[in-house]
Amino acid sequence: MLRKLFLGFCFLLPAFLLTGQTALSGKVTDEDSGAPVEFATVALYKNGVLITGQETDDKGNFNFPDIDPGTYDVEASFTGYQPRRITGVKVLASKVNKLDIVISTGGGIVLDEIQVTEYRIPLVEQDNTTSGQVITSETIRNLPTRSINALAATAAGLASADEGGAITVRGSRATSTDYYIDGIRIQGSLIPESEIDQLQVITGGVEAQYGDVTGGIISITTKRSSGKFAGSAELETSSGVTPYGNTLAGLSLSGPILRNAKGLSILGYRFSGRYTYRIDDDPSAVPIYRIREDKLLELEANPVLLQSGSLLVAADFLTAGDVETGKVRPFEESERLDVNVVLDAYLSDAIDLSFTGSYADSKNRFTPDLSWRTLNSHNNPYSTGGTTRGLVKFRHRLGGAKKGLIQNASYTLQFGFERSDGETSDHRHGFNYFDYGYIGKFDIDWVPTFSVQFDQALQRDVLRHTDYRQVLRGYEPAAVNPVLANYNNALGLTPGEGINSQVGKYILSDVFDDQSVLSRGSFIAPNGFISGVFSNSWGFHTNVGWVYNSASTGQNDVYTANARFNFDLASKNSDKGRHNIQAGFIYEQRADRGYSVAPRDLWEVARQQANSHIQGIAPGADTVGYIDIPNAAQTPLLEVSISEDSDNRFYRAIRESLGLPLNAFVNIDGLTPDQLRMDMFSAKELNDQGVIGYFGYDYLGNPFNGAFEDFFTATDADGVRTFPVAPNRPVYGAAYIQDKFTFRDIIFRLGVRIDRYDANTRVLHDPYALYEVIGASEYHSRFGGEQPGNVGDDFKVYLDDTGSNIQAYRDGDQWFRANGTPVNSPIDIFTGGLVFPRYRDDRAQANPNFIKARDFDPSVSFRDYQPQINVMPRLAFSFPISEASNFFANYDVLVQRPSSNTIATPADYFYFTDNPFSVKK
Secondary structure: OHHHHHHHHHHHOOOOOOOOOOEEEEEEEEOOOOOEOOOOEEEEEEOOEEEEEEEOOOOOEEEEOOOOOEEEEEEEEOOOOEOEEEEEEEEOOOOEEEOOEEEEOOOOOOOOOOEEEEOOOOOOOOOOOOEEEEEEHHHHHHOOOOOHHHHHOOOOOEEEOOOOOOEEEOOOOHHHOEEEEOOEEEOOOOOOHHHEEEEEEEEEOOOOOOOOOOOOEEEEEEOOOOOOOEEEEEEEEOEOOEOOOOEEEEEEEEEEEEEOOOOOEEEEEEEEEEEEEEOEOOOOOOOEEEEOHHHHHHHHHOOEEEEOOEEEEHHHHOOHHHEEEEOOOOOEOEEEEEEEEEEEEEOOOOEEEEEEEEEEEEEEEOOOOHHHHHHHHHHOOEEEEEEEEEEEEEEEEEEOOOOOOEEEEEEEEEEEEEEEEEEEEOOOOOOOHHHOOOOEEEEEEEEEEEEEEEEOOOOEEEEEEEEEEEEEEEEEEOOOOHHHHHHHHHHOOOOOOOOOOOOOOOEEOOOOOHHHOOOHHHOOOOOOOOOOOOOEEOOOEEOOOOOOOOEEEEEEEEEEEEEEEEEEEEOOOHHHOEEEEEEEEEEEEEEEEEEEEOHHHHHHHHHHHHOOOEOOOOOOOOEEEEEEOOOOOEEEEEOOOEOOOOOOOHHHHHHHHHOOOOOOOOOHHHOOHHHOOHHHOOHHHHHHOOOEEEEOEOOOOOEOOOOOOHHHHOEOOOOOEOOOOOOEOOEEEEEEEEEEEEEOOEEEEEEEEEEEEEOOOEEEOOOOOOOOEOEHHHHHHHHOOOOOOOOOOOOEEEEOOOOOOEEEEEEOOEEEEOOOOEEOOHHHOOOOOOOOEOEOOHHHHHOOOHHHOOOOOHHHHEEEOOOEEEEEEEEEEEEEEEOOEEEEEEEEOOOOOOOOOOOOOHHHHHOOOOOHHHOOO
16 A cells, blocks of 8 residues: 555656646637637736736637636737737636637727726636635725634634634634645734735635645635736724724835836736734723722732731722723733735746745733733733745746647646744743742841750760751842732831841750741742732732743744646547646645743742752761850851752852852842843753743753754763753645546546655654563563463563552553453453553663663654555536536545644653653644
8 A cells, every 4th residue: 555655656746836726718709600719819917917828729719727816807819800808807716717708800900909898707606616715805805804714704614703713614623724825835824914816715625735624725815916016005093983992004015127028027026014003902892890090009019918917818808999891901902013025027928936925023912811800911921923934936837739638738836934933921021030030139047056965975965066947037129020029018027127136146956936937938929939828819810910920932934845737638629628637746844843931930949959969967977167155165067968960050050150169058039030040950950840841942942953862862061961852843745636627517526635744753662651561471481470372472561569460461452361361441450540561671660760860762662753644535526507506516535633732742751750641642
């Protein structure tokens, strides 16, 4: 089977592209006699630019089989006849559009006049093998919406939850709808509706050229350059009319850059730009409730109240009069800039080259969730994004003998690049990660502790240095997050005053009163943390001053190469119809990256790691000094023990920055945000706490282009593991061939498509186990016992919870009891839901987290993803029933690669034991 598929690909490789099987055909006849006009010239114009032309055959037939959808002028002429031009001909996408032209002698030869006739759209489309709708630019201009999704939703079978919301086609998921621009599938932002020449919606009867979809297709054809200089400008605003503040300004210019000797444009351009600003880009259907401004200032000054010795959330005491209603969602403004450039070059009557470039940049302020809106909407974060896209198209019409078997041959090559990027962060702090959780300076001492112990050498009780204890000496709030700092006002502390003055330079553990000491943990809002008790009001509303705890960035690149070969197979009598053959090839390579940080949590990681290497005072520690304690003379201070971790960095980096030795304690809460950096941490320190998530980057957010295995092996110059994660780089390819022909009044379309998808990553050798499970033969040879006769040597072995007896065998997905009896489900064996594989490697058997060891070999657990190949036949036919009705039927096999849960990074496997739900199947 694979050999046949390979040969099929090889056969189709010479043919390249992906645009619709769009054609314009018809017959030129004599007005008086009705006879066909042989070898008449038929010219095709668009925006005043000559696109192509040809002669009719001996039956008067013409056919333009490979043209872009749009509105054309068609002119037919022949010596002795008056030329006739049909204007406004709608050439609809993916259809063989029919146009018959009648010319006359006009009583003699007329050289300086052209008869012009306006095109009338036929009531019933003869070629209707694809269900859906084509929306032209004229219709778009007249519809009361600027959203492409809303435009598409006017077609039967499509639905959108809200205007501009995600499209669903005949009940399918929104992710099952694909978008195309000028024949290239796109991922990022769409273009403004003013730049659309045609918008085709396909809901059924999907042609072989389309794949990787199970819902519908929305295909956009853009406007091209013009043969005459033209321009337009638009400016509209709802300011002063509605509270939503929608303002739009746009400009478009089009015209020739270079003309030939006949005055026809051979190089033209189109430029358009649009800027949009909205105070609220998605108005609510219900009233919006928000706290009054004067009450907000009151809450921000004192978010927590002390009443009768209890700390209470001040917002819990709000009344209906403290909030106000409005129509506009507060702090939800958005702005967007769109720029589109088109260059069209007509190198000859048979060759044209075009370039389409677009850029979209947006900035949107959003409400993280509904609980955020009432009290904290003024702290809404921002998301920014942009899409840069470039498409190049080369088309060559090879022509062909009018009386030959193969006619109107052409090929088209098309290449596309698209980059979508985005960022999300707090509106004030951006990517200054350590600002997010900063409250102020906490002055902390490490005070030595002593206890009374019996000294064997002296044969008496002595004070022995046992440890160090953190003692808070002072607190100074900062202005970085002033409202969060105000949460601590309820403690009644005066900034700058001394704290815990009752604790001196030492602590006697035997008599020390813990309850009298105020610690950093006693604060409502220490650095990086606010108690969940005070973070909301009644569990419904996020409290004032809250900071969005996420900063992320991402980038998605898509490289596309499409190609198509198109030709007609015609019989000797062209009136009996022809076969339009289309074959193509598609290649798509993606590179997806993402990086996110939970910034507020960095403070907790810093506290954990700053002094983690200091293990306290070990027995027999050396004396490093003395302290005077009443009634105890000079008491020795003992040296702390140090235990270093080769994969930790922070404890060294922070001391190098502050100029401190390794045995000195560091007070993280006494530092300011500018004294901390991400590169002070190691990758393990941040990953272990789940503070960061990334793929296509290293742990510091620098782009990384390595391989899957690098995660397990990469180290920096100091030998510290860096755990970089390769980008998600799936490869998609397809080849197709399709024939459209007419038999009497019936139009048939037959095609087949072959899709190949390669996730281009590494996956588990055994989807049931992280490590290699031992086979039955090897297990019994090493540990004894009898192997059942129907159990193969390579069947996997599972033990009971004691680890000493075999409980089950497995062969692929089939499970067996210990005696070799097959079962329908492993639940029949493992009633408790837990399984205990016996791993081949004793190190993995002894350590479930062996994947984290430096000597773990990823090639033992992982293999290359096996590409998936799907064959999809397509069949459709249509015929007219009457002048006002048409019959249509189709049979499609549609397959789509998963649109979500497709990324399992090596980091997911690395922490599989800690979080087994991180890996998606």
